[in-house]
Amino acid sequence: MDLKLDHHTKDGIEVVDVEGEIDVYTAPRLRELLIELVNVGHYQLVVNMEKVEFLDSTGLGVLVGGLKRVRAHDGSLDLVCTQERILKIFRITGLTKVFGIHDSVDDAIAARKSEK
């Protein structure tokens, strides 16, 4: 399956909905969207990965790049993911220590709000 991207604002935080496969072919589209959102001033991001079917290291690189960009503006990039096969790649690479990973978009937003 190809990659579908959408985004909307919820409680002042930009939520990016990702569906499909994030790999070396499709990851540049996600990267472009994250850059675009940062460029227009969205520094609090939640990437909803509940409908992601495949994620490889290229996709991880894009997420790390997005995190670096928002952090440059004192922002945040949190993830929503409960799929074990996706979470596994974050654990293998040690990135569970880098990203906030939540069970739902509401949880991610609530966690972010509580830190303010």
Add this chain to the structure above:
Amino acid sequence: MATVEMSFTPLPAHVRTARLVATAVARRSGVDEALLDEVRLAVGEACSRAVEAHQEHCPGEPVRVALTGTDGRFEVVVTDTVVQDDGEPATAVPGAVKPGAGAPGGERPAAAGGPAQQTVPAELGLAVIEGLADDVKIARTKAGLSIRMSWPSTAAS
């Protein structure tokens, strides 16, 4: 002789095809369903790395993948033909990356010709492969670099 051999033009779009073929052959070779996701991801990582290396050094040369199911093992070998001017394969040092060591450190430019310039944490792909495959051997040869990965299987094809 491999059960299935394929070679493809080093384009990112073909990596998905390689993943799908590898997963199908693994299933037919008797790899446990619980391991198929690992096979798919590890093969994708190896092919992505090879595609990026080929695009940078030899875009006219195909990436080769051999899939073999024998003797209770399902084996995948992904081979690139990238050789630097000094005769060494233009790739990361084999065994230099351990699972869990791939946190965002240095970055390298991704493949040329992509839709946009992107960055990928260096060696993250190899870290993932080493974390996923049951057995991994990375070999340098004069012809390039090969990543050999295998998983247990129950049937020979």
